[in-house]
Amino acid sequence: MKRLSICLTIVLTTSVLWGADWLQFRGPNGASVSRDSAPPTSWSKTKNLAWTKDLPGMAACGPIVVKGRVILTSSGIEKRNQLYVLCFDADSGDELWRRQFWATGRTLTHPFSAVAAPTPASDGERIFAFYSSNDLICLDLDGNLLWYRGLAFDFPKTGNDIGMASSPVVAGDTVVVQLENQGDSFAAGIDTATGETRWRIDRDHSANWASPIALPGKRDGRDVVLLQGRSALSAYDAKTGEELWKYELPCSTTPSVAVSEDKIFVPANGLTVLNLPPTASVPSMAWESSQLNPSPASPIIAGDRVYTVNSSGVVTCGDVKDGKRLWQQRVGGRHWSTPVVAGNHMYCINSDGAVKVLDIAAKGKILSKNDFGEPIKGSPAIVDGALFVRSDRHLWKIAKTP
Amino acid sequence: MPQFSVWASKYRVRFHRLGLGPHKDDLDMVLRRFGIGYNTGTNLNSLRFVSLRDVMSSKTFFAAVAASVVSLSIILSAAAEQVDVDALSAALRAVGPKGQGHREASRAWRALSKADADQLPAILAAMQGSGKLAENWFRAVVEAVAQHQLDSGGELPIKALEKFLADTKQLPRARRLAYELIASVDKDAESRLIPELLNDPSLELRRDAVAVALIKAAALETAGQKEAAAAAYAKAFAAARDLDQIKEAATKLRSFKQPVNVPLHMGFVMHWYLIGPFDNTDKKGFDVAYPPEKEIDLTATYQGKLGKVRWFEHTTTDEYGIVDLNASFHRPKDGNAYKLTPEHKGAIAYAVSTFVSDRERDVDLRLGCINANKVWLNGKLLTANQVYHAGMEVDQYLAPGHLKKGRNQILVKICQNEQQESWAQRWQFQLRVCDRIGTAVLAQNRPLNQTASK
Numbered sequence: 133m134k135r136l137s138i139c140l141t142i143v144l145t146t147s148v149l150w151g152a153d154w155l156q157f158r159g160p161n162g163a164s165v166s167r168d169s170a171p172p173t174s175w176s177k178t179k180n181l182a183w184t185k186d187l188p189g190m191a192a193c194g195p196i197v198v199k200g201r202v203i204l205t206s207s208g209i210e211k212r213n214q215l216y217v218l219c220f221d222a223d224s225g226d227e228l229w230r231r232q233f234w235a236t237g238r239t240l241t242h243p244f245s246a247v248a249a250p251t252p253a254s255d256g257e258r259i260f261a262f263y264s265s266n267d268l269i270c271l272d273l274d275g276n277l278l279w280y281r282g283l284a285f286d287f288p289k290t291g292n293d294i295g296m297a298s299s300p301v302v303a304g305d306t307v308v309v310q311l312e313n314q315g316d317s318f319a320a321g322i323d324t325a326t327g328e329t330r331w332r333i334d335r336d337h338s339a340n341w342a343s344p345i346a347l348p349g350k351r352d353g354r355d356v357v358l359l360q361g362r363s364a365l366s367a368y369d370a371k372t373g374e375e376l377w378k379y380e381l382p383c384s385t386t387p388s389v390a391v392s393e394d395k396i397f398v399p400a401n402g403l404t405v406l407n408l409p410p411t412a413s414v415p416s417m418a419w420e421s422s423q424l425n426p427s428p429a430s431p432i433i434a435g436d437r438v439y440t441v442n443s444s445g446v447v448t449c450g451d452v453k454d455g456k457r458l459w460q461q462r463v464g465g466r467h468w469s470t471p472v473v474a475g476n477h478m479y480c481i482n483s484d485g486a487v488k489v490l491d492i493a494a495k496g497k498i499l500s501k502n503d504f505g506e507p508i509k510g511s512p513a514i515v516d517g518a519l520f521v522r523s524d525r526h527l528w529k530i531a532k533t534p
Numbered sequence: 535m536p537q538f539s540v541w542a543s544k545y546r547v548r549f550h551r552l553g554l555g556p557h558k559d560d561l562d563m564v565l566r567r568f569g570i571g572y573n574t575g576t577n578l579n580s581l582r583f584v585s586l587r588d589v590m591s592s593k594t595f596f597a598a599v600a601a602s603v604v605s606l607s608i609i610l611s612a613a614a615e616q617v618d619v620d621a622l623s624a625a626l627r628a629v630g631p632k633g634q635g636h637r638e639a640s641r642a643w644r645a646l647s648k649a650d651a652d653q654l655p656a657i658l659a660a661m662q663g664s665g666k667l668a669e670n671w672f673r674a675v676v677e678a679v680a681q682h683q684l685d686s687g688g689e690l691p692i693k694a695l696e697k698f699l700a701d702t703k704q705l706p707r708a709r710r711l712a713y714e715l716i717a718s719v720d721k722d723a724e725s726r727l728i729p730e731l732l733n734d735p736s737l738e739l740r741r742d743a744v745a746v747a748l749i750k751a752a753a754l755e756t757a758g759q760k761e762a763a764a765a766a767y768a769k770a771f772a773a774a775r776d777l778d779q780i781k782e783a784a785t786k787l788r789s790f791k792q793p794v795n796v797p798l799h800m801g802f803v804m805h806w807y808l809i810g811p812f813d814n815t816d817k818k819g820f821d822v823a824y825p826p827e828k829e830i831d832l833t834a835t836y837q838g839k840l841g842k843v844r845w846f847e848h849t850t851t852d853e854y855g856i857v858d859l860n861a862s863f864h865r866p867k868d869g870n871a872y873k874l875t876p877e878h879k880g881a882i883a884y885a886v887s888t889f890v891s892d893r894e895r896d897v898d899l900r901l902g903c904i905n906a907n908k909v910w911l912n913g914k915l916l917t918a919n920q921v922y923h924a925g926m927e928v929d930q931y932l933a934p935g936h937l938k939k940g941r942n943q944i945l946v947k948i949c950q951n952e953q954q955e956s957w958a959q960r961w962q963f964q965l966r967v968c969d970r971i972g973t974a975v976l977a978q979n980r981p982l983n984q985t986a987s988k
Contacts, residue, residue, distance in 0.1 A: 210778050211741070231677055234707065236666045240927055269670075275681075277643055277674035279636050282667050286631040293925040314921045326640070328633035339924070 154197040154513035154520075157251035157299035158470055162345045162390055164432040166514035170475035173489040174500040175530050182518065182529040183225035188216055190524045191248035192297065194469070194510030197222055197520060198254045201273060202513075202529075204522055205261045207247035212239035215247065217261045217271060218527075222515065225529060229275035237265035237284025241295030244509075249297035250343070251510060253307065255324055260307045264296040268309060270327055279327030289315035292339050303346035303370035304355035306330055312340035312361065312385075319344070319359055321373050331373025336361050340385040342399075346370065347391060351412040358396065360389050365398055367412065377414040379406065387426040387470075390433050395452060397431045397438055405438075405455065421455035424448050429467040429511075432478070434492065439478065441467045447480060447496055461496030463488040468509040472519070481508050485523055504528060617649045623660030626671045639671055646675045651683035654715065655694045661708040669707050676711055680718070690715055699727065706736035713739060732773040737971050744774045748782060755786075764790040771799070775972040777928050800928075801966040801974030802855025803887050803944065805981050807832055808848050808862055810883030813839040814949045819882045820906050820920050826884040827910075830943060840877055845886075849981065852964070854928060856902075859883050859948060859961040872959045880952040881961075887944045889967065890978040891937040897975050899944065901931040903963040906949035911935040912942055922951045923958045928966075937967075937975075 158164040172180040189206040196203050200222045208214030213235040219228045239247050241264055250262040258278060261269040266284035271277055284290045292313040300309045306321040312335045321330040340361060347356040347367075355370040360383035367376040383389075384399035391397065396406040396415055402422035406415035424431070425448075426440040433439075437458070438450045445464040450457055465482025472479050476493040485504035491497045504523050512521040518531035625642035628635045649657065654676060661672045680690060698704060699712045717723040724746065731743040751766035764787065771783035771794065780799065787794040797804055812824045825836045832845045850857045865878040872878070899916060901909055904926035908918040916933035950961040967975045 210776070211738070229681065231674060233670045233673060234666070236670070240925055240930060242925070267670075271674075276647060276678060277671060279633075279640060280629075280667060280670045280674075281633060282631075282670075285666060289919070293921070293927070293930060314924060315919070322633075326633065327636045 152515065153199065153254070153256065154195075154515050155256065156196060156253040156301055157194065157343055157388075158390070158430065158511060159472070159513060161348045162301075162343075162388070162430075163392070163434070164390070164430070164470050164472050164511065165434045166472065166474040168474060168515060169517040170477040171479075171514060171517055171519035171530050172532055173477060175502055180530055180533050182531040182533055184529075185220060185225055185227065185527040187218065187522075187525055187527055188230075189214060189248065190246050191522060192245045192295075192468070192509040193249055193251040193299070193522070195513050195520045195522050195527065196252055196254055196259075197513050197515040198256060198259070198273060201228065202520055202527065203252055203254065203259050203261075204527065205248040205250075205252055205263065207235075207239075207263065209246075212241070212247050213265070215261075215263055215265070215267060215269070217252070217259065217269060217275070219273075219275060220527060222518070222520070222529070225527075231269075231271060231275050231277070233267065233269060233280070235263060235265035235267055236282030237263075237267060237288075238291030238293060239265050240291075240293035245295040245297065247295075249295055249509075250299040253300045253302050255302045255305075255307075258324060260300050260302065260324070262300045262309060264292075266290055266296065266309075266311055268300065268307070268322065268327075270307075270324070278325075281322065281327050283309065283311060283320065287316040287318070290317070291315055294339065295341075297341040297343075299343040301344045301346050301357060303357050306355070306370045308344050308346070308357045308359075308368075308370055310335070310340070310342070310344050310359055312336060312338065314338060319368075319373075321368075321370055330371060333368070333373050333375075335359070336363065338362055338385075342383070342385055343388040345389050345391060347408070348393065351376075351410070354412060356412060358389050358391070360384070360398060360400075365389065365396070365400075365406075369412075376412045379415060384427070386428040387430040390431045390438075392433045392452065395433075397433060399426045399431065403431060403438070403440060403450075403455065405452070419455045421450060421457070423457045424450045424455060429470040432471055432473055434473045434478075437492065439471070439473075439492070441471060441480060445482065447471070447478070447490065449492065449496060459495040461490055461498065463490070463498075470511040472512050472514050474514045474517075479512065479514075479519060481512065481521065483507055483509060615648060615650070617645055617653065619646070619649065619653055619656040619660055622646045623657065623672075626675070627660070627664050627668050629665070629668045629671055631667070639668075643671060643675055647678040647682075649675075649679050651679055651688060652691050652694075654679060654691060655698045655712075658695075658698055658708040658712055659704060661705045661711075664705070669705075672708075673711060676715070680715055684719070690719055692716055692720065696727070702735055706734075706738070709736050710738045732769070735971065737775055740773060740971075741776050741779065744770050744776075744779050744783075747773065748779065748786075751786065760790065764792050768792060796853045797855055798976070799974060800854075800972075801968045801976060803889070803965050803967065803977075804851075804855055805847075805849045806857060806885040806887050807845040808857075808859070808883055808885050809836070809838075809843050809845045810859075810863065811839045811843070811877050811881035812884075813880065814882045814951065815880040817880075817906070817920075817922075817949070817951050819880075820908075820918075820949050824882065824884070826886065826945065827947070830886055830945070832886075839881055848885075854902075855964040855966060856962055857885060857964065859950075859963075860959070865961075871956060874954060878961060879950060882947060882949045883961070885946045885948065885963070888977075888979060889937065889942040889944055891939055891942055891975075892978055893937075894939045895937050895975070896970075897935055897937050897967050898970060898972075899933040899935050899965060899967055900929040900972075901933065901946070901963060901965050902926050902928050903930065903946075903948060904960045905963070906951070907931070907963065908947040909933050909965070910943075910945040912938065922949075923953065923960075926960070926962070926964075928964065929972075 202220040206216040215233040217231045247264045252261045259271045268281040270279045298310040310319045317335045320332040357370045366378045387399040398404045403424035404420040405418040424440045425442045427443040429441045447461045463480045469481045478490040485508045487502040489499045506523045508523045521528045622642040625638045629639045695712045731739045734740045747770040754763035767786045774780045784794045835844045
């Protein structure tokens with residue numbers, strides 16, 4: 133009877149489900165592009181600011197949006213071992229629930245960062261909250277704990293006292309985490325249902341803050357994840373951890389790889405682009421460009437264009453076919469937050485919280501300037517024509533208001 | 535007239551009270567999607583009442599049907615009950631590293647989450663004996679049970695929780711949770727309960743008590759009551775165990791020209807014998823057992839990296855016990871920048887201190903070090919960290935150890951690498967000896983006049 137009622141609930145509610153979700157760092161396929169309508173390009177306290185919420189602690193990560201819920205993590209400021217998972221109603225901003233935990237791993241970070249640095253991920257039913265302390269927490273959408281792993285508790289030499297920031301990614305029924313550091317350095321695939329380790333592989337003993345990415349679709353019937361490191365880009369079977377290929381290439385350790393249907397965009401030597409085969413075979417070089425130099429934000433792939441923001445705050449647009457530089461636009465400031473695109477609008481948020489919205493169909497023309505007034509390091513989410521931004525101490529929803 | 539949204543709103547929390555939490559938000563979502571919104575918290579305000587005309591419109595009618603089905607499914611689900619806390623808690627306590635015990639713990643968690651709120655003290659008591667992983671499983675179930683109760687309009691068992699809080703034999707984190715539950719519904723809980731906990735075994739409760747004490751001291755200061763303020767700051771300082779609070783109280787005491795001894799309060803070891811450099815070219819010396827790892831003879835001479843080396847005495851005057859090896863080994867500078875000299879780059883120093891203890895006891899040796907390091911106590915390796923230039927903080931590395939009565943020997947190995955960046959030139963460490971909550975454990979042979987007190 134319980135199953136029947138659940139089925140009925142699902143049937144009746146699927147028709148009323150929300151638009152596309154934003155389930156991970158940089159959203160669908162890690163491209164930082166929303167297929168929904170674009171949010172407003174300008175806002176103020178009285179216009180197009182749907183709501184703002186005070187948050188406990190602080191974070192260097194962004195929100196995700198799952199079935200009408202905005203999920204984010206946070207960590208204590210003085211009490212750095214205090215971990216939070218927070219859930220807000222995407223429409224009203226009401227806090228639906230919050231859960232608090234005690235970190236089991238290392239909690240030292242650079243003052244600019246926070247223990248809540250990785251952006252959480254979701255498979256649409258479960259939330260995977262990850263932290264610099266290497267605690268990996270799985271909750272359902274109502275905040276019920278499904279399982280709890282302390283990956284640094286398991287391997288006490290795993291940690292980086294500057295902070296760790298690699299975000300988890302879900303591929304099939306495995307959540308993949310990358311814990312590269314000078315101590316016990318590894319990547320692991322964790323069973324999403326039980327929290328048990330499917331596989332664990334050693335990685336380079338050096339700091340790396342980049343995040344893994346799951347390839348869209350399957351390759352030879354497998355879910356594949358890419359992990360970048362200081363010496364190579366590697367592909368792994370997400371379920372078994374089997375290395376499928378390795379491409380020798382010294383990758384950056386902060387901006388993360390992006391992918392399109394047929395290309396891999398690697399922050400290496402500026403930007404190095406590989407042809408992504410439909411099978412699980414080794415990719416080949418397509419092109420590389422030192423003019424496209426993502427730092428520290430990750431590259432953005434929108435249609436047949438690739439966009440990067442460099443450390444001087446200049447957005448560069450390139451052609452995905454050959455890397456030819458098409459235009460540049462100065463947005464200013466340092467961008468830890470990877471810009472997001474919806475329609476022809478790109479929202480660039482620098483670490484001071486200043487925002488420039490560009491028209492990417494008009495060579496990056498600046499449409500507007502806005503300011504959140506406080507530091508922002510995490511990347512935003514766009515769902516249903518709304519921009520969700522997490523600043524140090526607040527959650528913001530930018531959407532058309534009457 | 536069916537007012538489905540109102541009915542559903544009112545009874546949604548009661549359904550949730552019956553342990554039907556997983557479905558509550560589905561109901562909320564359905565109703566909101568059809569423009570039937572209300573506050574999703576415990577305060578059932580802002581209801582939009584549904585009229586007959588509204589009901590007969592297809593959109594609202596459909597929503598009402600959807601809400602009814604969801605509500606029906608909720609009714610048919612399991613209700614809350616008195617659960618077997620002992621048996622279920624055992625499964626949570628059995629959670630181990632690497633996913634051990636997860637399946638049983640997940641099943642037990644789901645069952646425990648349906649517990650009646652009156653069982654909260656029992657669940658908290660069952661945390662005794664939990665490891666750090668299990669403490670989080672318990673924390674989540676306590677929060678879930680409490681939320682269910684409050685969302686349904688019920689009350690928490692405050693008297694029982696206060697009794698639990700007062701029992702210092704209970705697990706510190708369990709007591710902390712009890713306090714948080716009380717404070718979530720009682721705005722006066724902090725002023726009523728916290729000030730008495732200045733010397734509490736729970737670090738979290740103690741921290742809150744010190745925070746309250748600092749605020750009171752500040753108020754006395756603002757009121758011009760200097761003597762009372764100084765005494766209040768001194769009381770807060772004595773109780774503080776968190777570095778930020780220690781620093782705050784110490785700064786205030788100094789402003790009142792009161793004596794304050796941070797190294798004494800924190801247990802920093804200030805007096806050392808140093809020797810070096812030994813070779814750490816290509817970081818290979820980390821695992822090389824140079825002579826100090828085999829014997830401590832303060833009169834001996836050994837072959838070091840670039841010639842003969844011998845022990846020399848050093849007492850730091852840094853308030854946080856920092857021993858600066860660049861300065862101790864006379865590293866030359868070029869202007870403001872250190873020179874990249876082979877004696878100081880790719881080099882290893884050892885520091886040894888004799889710690890006379892009045893009794894046998896367990897302690898923490900807490901190291902802060904910007905370089906790769908190892909720490910031994912009486913020849914036993916307590917910690918080894920092959921990490922270079924990833925920050926340095928007080929209590930960065932915790933090494934539990936055991937002091938014997940009488941003389942103990944603390945040996946530290948500090949390995950500098952060959953990085954040339956300006957931010958990779960520090961070569962230093964700090965170490966303190968304390969108990970598990972950070973109270974200083976002082977050596978009987980501590981040199982009284984050589985602490986960095988002001």
